[in-house]
Amino acid sequence: MKMLAVTIGLCLVFVFVWERVDMVRLGYQVERLKHEKVVLERERDELKVKFSALSSPDRIAKVATEKFGMSLPQPGQVVMVQSKTKDSPASAVELRIARNDVLNGRR
Amino acid sequence: MTGSPSRARRYVLLLVLLCGFAVVLFRLVSLQVLQAAELTAKADRQHQKTVSLEGARGTVMDRHGKVLAMNMEVPSVFGIPTALESPAKTARSLSPVLRVRTDELEKKLRQDRSFVWLARKLDPEQGHRLEHMPMDGIGLVMEGRRFYPKGPLLAHVLGFAGMDGEGLEGIERRYESQLHGEKRGVGLQRDAMGRTVFPKGQAEQVPAAGHSLVVTIDEVIQYIAEKELEEAVAKARAKSGTVIVLDPQTGAVLALAISPRFDPNAVASLTADRWRNRALTDTYEPGSTMKALVAAAALEENVMKPNTMLFGENGRMTIANTVIHDHEKLGWMTFAQVIQKSSNIGAAKTGMALGDQRLYRYLQAFGFGQKTEIDLPGEVGGLVKHPREWGRRSLASISMGQEIGVTPIQMVSAVAALANGGVLMKPYVVSEVRDAQGKPLRQMLPQVKRRVVSPETARTVTSILEGVVTDGTGAKAAIPGFRVAGKTGTAQKIDPRTGAYSSTLFVGSFVGFVPADNPRLAMIVVIDEPQGEAWGGTVAAPVFRRVGEQVLNYLGVSSAEPVKLAMASNRR
Numbered sequence: 001m002k003m004l005a006v007t008i009g010l011c012l013v014f015v016f017v018w019e020r021v022d023m024v025r026l027g028y029q030v031e032r033l034k035h036e037k038v039v040l041e042r043e044r045d046e047l048k049v050k051f052s053a054l055s056s057p058d059r060i061a062k063v064a065t066e067k068f069g070m071s072l073p074q075p076g077q078v079v080m081v082q083s084k085t086k087d088s089p090a091s092a093v094e095l096r097i098a099r100n101d102v103l104n105g106r107r
Numbered sequence: 108m109t110g111s112p113s114r115a116r117r118y119v120l121l122l123v124l125l126c127g128f129a130v131v132l133f134r135l136v137s138l139q140v141l142q143a144a145e146l147t148a149k150a151d152r153q154h155q156k157t158v159s160l161e162g163a164r165g166t167v168m169d170r171h172g173k174v175l176a177m178n179m180e181v182p183s184v185f186g187i188p189t190a191l192e193s194p195a196k197t198a199r200s201l202s203p204v205l206r207v208r209t210d211e212l213e214k215k216l217r218q219d220r221s222f223v224w225l226a227r228k229l230d231p232e233q234g235h236r237l238e239h240m241p242m243d244g245i246g247l248v249m250e251g252r253r254f255y256p257k258g259p260l261l262a263h264v265l266g267f268a269g270m271d272g273e274g275l276e277g278i279e280r281r282y283e284s285q286l287h288g289e290k291r292g293v294g295l296q297r298d299a300m301g302r303t304v305f306p307k308g309q310a311e312q313v314p315a316a317g318h319s320l321v322v323t324i325d326e327v328i329q330y331i332a333e334k335e336l337e338e339a340v341a342k343a344r345a346k347s348g349t350v351i352v353l354d355p356q357t358g359a360v361l362a363l364a365i366s367p368r369f370d371p372n373a374v375a376s377l378t379a380d381r382w383r384n385r386a387l388t389d390t391y392e393p394g395s396t397m398k399a400l401v402a403a404a405a406l407e408e409n410v411m412k413p414n415t416m417l418f419g420e421n422g423r424m425t426i427a428n429t430v431i432h433d434h435e436k437l438g439w440m441t442f443a444q445v446i447q448k449s450s451n452i453g454a455a456k457t458g459m460a461l462g463d464q465r466l467y468r469y470l471q472a473f474g475f476g477q478k479t480e481i482d483l484p485g486e487v488g489g490l491v492k493h494p495r496e497w498g499r500r501s502l503a504s505i506s507m508g509q510e511i512g513v514t515p516i517q518m519v520s521a522v523a524a525l526a527n528g529g530v531l532m533k534p535y536v537v538s539e540v541r542d543a544q545g546k547p548l549r550q551m552l553p554q555v556k557r558r559v560v561s562p563e564t565a566r567t568v569t570s571i572l573e574g575v576v577t578d579g580t581g582a583k584a585a586i587p588g589f590r591v592a593g594k595t596g597t598a599q600k601i602d603p604r605t606g607a608y609s610s611t612l613f614v615g616s617f618v619g620f621v622p623a624d625n626p627r628l629a630m631i632v633v634i635d636e637p638q639g640e641a642w643g644g645t646v647a648a649p650v651f652r653r654v655g656e657q658v659l660n661y662l663g664v665s666s667a668e669p670v671k672l673a674m675a676s677n678r679r
Contacts, residue, residue, distance in 0.1 A: 042249075045179040046231050052174040052256035057330035078660055079588075 162288025163251055163543075164272055165317035167265060167279075169326040170538065175257060176265055176279070176371075178272075180249040182234035183227040186216050190244035197242055201225065204236050227270065228252040251288075253279075259368035261329050263384045264322070264360075264483065264536060267371035276382055278537065281484045282320055285540055289314040316543035323359035323538045328352060331657045332364040336632070339650045340366040343615075343637035349386045349515045350654060355523040355620055355629040357553035358532030360481070361658075387486040390512035391614045391633065394598030394643070395449045395580075397508035399618070400521055401457055402446050403568045404469035407560040410460040413567060415442040417453045424452045427499035431455055431507075443571045447579030449595060451507045458506025463494040466505065472559045473521040474531060475513055481534045482551075489513045508598060515633050518618055521559075523629035525568050526592075526620035529560040573623050584617055584648035586656050588666030592626075593619020593651065595643035600636070613641035617648040621655050627664055628655060 053059070064070040138146065167176040184205060191197055194216035202209040205226040215223050228250055229237075237247060253268040266277020274283040291314040332350040340348040345366075352362040369381045383389075405411040419437025423430060433450050445453030458466055470476065476491030490512030492501070497510075504510040516534060524531040533554040540549040560568075572592035575581040580595045596616040602609035618631040632647040632654075640646065 042180050045177070048174060049177060049179055049254045049256045052177075053258075055173070056257045056260065057327055058258065058260060061330070061334075072657065073660070079666060 160292075160314050161251070161272065161290045162314035162316040164253065164268065164288055165286040165319040165543070167286075167320045167322065169261075169322055169324050169329075171325065172321070173326050175261060175322070175324075175326070176253060176255050178251045179231070179254055181228050181231055181252045182237060182247040183250045184225040184229065184237065185246050185248065186223050186225050187221060187244045187246070188216050188218050188223060189221055191216055192243070197245065200240065200242065201245070204233055204240070205229070206233075255371045257326065258372065259370045260326065260333065261324060261363075262369050262371045263365040263382065263386070264324065264363050265371060266382070266484075267374050277384065277483065278320065278322065281482055282537065282540075285318045285320065288317040318548060319541045319543070319545070320537050321539040321541065322536050323354075323361065324363070324536065325361050327661055328658050329362040329364065331661070332362040332654050333366075333368065335650050335653045335657075336364045336366045337368070339632075339634060339646065343634055343639065343641075343646045345634045345638070345646070346636035347385060348635060348650075349631070349633040350650065351386055351515055351519045351631050352654070352658065353519055353523050353534060353629045355526035355532070355626045358520070358523070358534045359538065359553065360534055360536045361628070363536070384483060384485055385635075386515045387481065387483055388514070390487060390489050390514055391616075391635070392509055392511060392598040392600075393513050393518055393616065394508040394596035394614065395451075395454075396518060396522075396594045396596035396616055396618045396643070397506070397511065397513075398446055398449065398454045398457075399525070399568065399572055399594040400469070400473050401454060401461070401466070401506045402442070402571060403525060403560050403564055404466065405442075405457045405461055406567050407469075407564045408461060408465055411442045411457060413441060413443040413571060416440070417442060417445055417450075417456055419450055420452050422452070424455065426455065426503050429500055431503060443574055446571050446594070447574040449575075449580045454507040455503035458502045461506075463497060463502050466502065467491075467494050469559070470505070470511070472531070472557065473524065474517055474556070475511065475521070479514075479516050479520050479534050481516055482537055486516070487514060489517055508596060515616075515631050518616075519629055519631035522594075522618045522620065522631070524559050525565050525572075526626035526629050527565075528562040529565040530558050531556040569620075569623050572619065576619070580642075580644040581617060581619070581648050583644055584619060584651040584655075586621060586652050586659070589621050589655070589659060589664075590623035591619060591621045591651075591655070592623040593617055593648075595648060597641060597643045612636050615641050615643040615646040617643050617651045619651060621659065622664065627662060628658060630655065 163180075164178040166174060166178070169175055184201070186197075188194065194213050198209045198212035198216055201207075201212055205212070207226055212225060215225060225245075234247070251272055253272065255262070255265060255267070262277075264277055266279040266281075267275055268279045269275050272287065274280040274286060279286065332352055336348045336350045339345075348364075348366040350362065350364040351360065353360055363384075363386055365385050367381065369377055371382075374382065402411070406413075416439055418439050419433060421438060422433040422436035425431075431451050433452050435448075437448060437450050437452070440448065440450065440453065442453070442457070444450075445457065461469075470491050476489055478486045478488045480486075492510070494501075497505075501510050520531065520534050533556050535551055535554070538551050539547055541547050569592045572594055573590055575594055576585050576591045581591075581593050584591055584593050584595075594617070596614075596618070598614045598616075599608040599610070600612035600614060601607065602612060614633060614635055615637055616631065616633045618629075620626040620629040630651055632650040634641075634643075634646045634650075637646045
C-alpha cells in the first residue's frame with residue numbers, strides 16, 4: 001500500500017514536471033512557427049512586388065515588341081462586331097475580330 | 108556518561124547547519140525584502156523593453172486590383188563600433204553589399220558610439236546576401252519600406268512616402284490617415300536564449316495594418332496615356348505635357364499622365380519641380396478651348412443659335428484700342444463655323460453678346476476660379492477675375508481664352524460636363540477604402556456638382572464640336588470609326604522677362620470626348636512650350652487620337668461604322 005502511494009506520488013510529480021517541460025518546448029515551437037510565418041509573409045510580399053513589376057504594362061509592351069516582334073493593330077484592323085442572337089436580341093455580346101486576319105483566313 | 112564525543116559532534120554539526128541556514132535566510136531576506144524593489148526594476152530592464160511598433164502601410168491598387176504601391180519589410184544594417192575588432196576589415200566586407208564607399212563605412216564604424224546606422228531600408232536582394240555573412244558587431248533589423256513596383260507609372264498621382272513611412276506627396280499624402288498603420292508602444296520580453304518575444308496575451312496586440320486604397324485609374328489606360336504623351340513631348344521638344352482621361356458620366360479619373368515622369372522609388376536626388384502634379388497645380392491660359400464653353404453659355408442663354416450669322420471682319424477687329432486678329436481672313440460665317448474655324452473675332456462678338464455678368468456666371472458654373480475638389484493635394488483654383496476688375500477688352504479676351512487662368516483638370520471637367528448632358532461631376536481618383544483583409548470599408552460614389560447647361564444645349568454644342576474635328580482645326584484628333592467632339596487651343600504664354608505675350612512660347616492643347624453620341628472618354632492634352640509648330644491641332648490633337656483609339660479598343664467600345672456582312676461570310 002505504502003509502495004503504491006509512493007509510486008502514484010512519483011508519477012504525479014513526473015507528469016507535473018513533464019507537463020511543465022513540454023509547455024516550455026511548445027512555447028519555443030510556437031515562437032519558431034511565428035518566426036517562420038513572418039519569414040513566409042515577407043517572401044509573399046517580395047513575390048507580390050516582383051509579380052507587380054513583371055506584369056507592368058511598360059515591361060509587357062517592351063517584351064511584346066522587342067522579343068516577339070508584335071505591334072499595335074493599325075487603324076481599321078480591329079472592328080467590334082455586335083452579335084445578335086435569338087436569345088439576346090439586344091446584342092449583349094460583343095465579338096472582336098481583326099479585319100485582316102478574317103480576310104486572310106488566319107485565326 | 109555525559110559529554111560523549113559523538114554527542115558533541117552532533118551539536119557542532121547542528122550549529123554549522125544553523126549558521127548556514129541563517130546565512131541563507133539573511134541572504135533571502137536581503138534579496139527578497141531589502142533589495143526587492145531595486146532588483147525587480149533591474150530585472151525588468153534586462154528582460155523587458157517597450158518599443159514603438161507601427162502596422163504596415165496600406166496597399167494602393169488600380170481599379171482592377173493591380174498593385175501600384177505596397178509596403179515590404181526590408182533589412183536595415185546597424186553597427187556596434189565598441190564590439191568590433193577590425194573596423195577596416197568589416198567596412199571592406201560590407202562595402203560591396205551595402206553599395207557604400209569603404210572609407211565612409213569605416214568612418215562610421217570608428218565612431219565612439221554604441222550604435223550607428225550603416226544603411227537603411229536596403230533591397231531584399233541585399234538583405235539575402237547579408238544574411239549569409241554573419242559578423243560580430245553588425246546587426247540587421249527589419250523595417251517597412253514603400254515600393255512602387257510599376258516604377259514611374261502614375262507617379263504624379265501616387266506621390267511617395269518618406270524614409271519614416273509618412274506620405275509626402277500625391278495619394279500617399281492625401282490619404283495618409285487611411286494608409287498609415289496603427290502606432291503602438293508594446294512591451295516585449297527576452298527569452299532564455301536572448302530572443303525577443305511577445306509576452307503571453309500581447310501577441311494579438313500587434314498594431315493593425317493601414318487601410319488599402321483602390322483608385323479609379325486603369326493601369327493600361329494610364330500606360331497608353333503616358334507612352335503617347337512622352338513621345339509627343341519628345342517630338343515637339345516641349346517643356347512638359349499633361350493628359351487627363353475622365354469617365355464623363357462619373358468624373359472618375361481613368362488616367363492622369365504628366366511628362367516628364369519620375370520614379371517614386373528614387374526621389375532623393377529630385378526637386379519638387381519634377382514631382383509636382385501639373386494637372387492640378389499649374390494654371391495656363393486655355394486659348395481657344397475656352398470657346399467651346401463660351402458657345403455653350405451663348406446657346407443656353409439664347410443669344411446665339413448654330414446658324415446665327417456673324418461677320419469675321421476679314422480677320423481684324425479693334426477693341427479698346429487694341430487689335431484682335433484671326434489666323435485667316437474670315438467673312439460672314441455661322442456661329443457653328445465660328446467655333447469650328449476657331450475665330451477669335453467671332454468668339455469676342457459672342458462674349459460681348461453674352462455680357463460680362465452672364466459670362467462670369469457661366470465661368471463659375473463650369474468650375475473656373477475654384478478648386479474641383481479632386482482628392483489629390485496641391486490643387487489651385489485658377490484665376491478668374493470678377494467683372495468689376497475687368498478692363499474694356501476683358502470680355503473679348505476671356506471669350507477667346509485669355510485673361511483667365513485654368514488648370515487642365517478644371518478644363519477637362521468642364522468639357523466632360525458637356526459630354527454628360529450638361530451636368531458637372533466632381534473628379535475623383537480613389538474609389539474604395541478597404542481594410543487590411545480586403546474587406547470594403549468605404550466606397551466613394553460619383554458626385555454631381557451642378558447642372559450647367561440643359562441636355563439640349565449640350566447636344567447642340569457636341570454637334571458643333573464634332574464639326575471642329577470633321578471640318579475644322581481639330582482634324583488630327585479624328586479617330587476612324589468614331590464620332591469625336593473637341594476643341595483645339597493655342598495660347599501665347601506671358602514672357603516672364605517682358606511681362607507681355609511671347610511670340611515664341613505657346614501652350615498647345617486639345618480637349619474633347621469620344622464617342623460623341625455616347626461619350627465614354629473625356630480627355631485633355633496640354634503640351635507646354637512646344638518648339639516649332641505649336642498649334643494645338645498639330646501637337647495635341649494627334650495625342651488625343653492615338654490615346655483615344657487605343658483606349659476605345661482596350662475598352663471594347665464598338666465603332667460607329669457598320670461592319671460589312673461580306674466579312675463575316677469570309678470567315679472560316
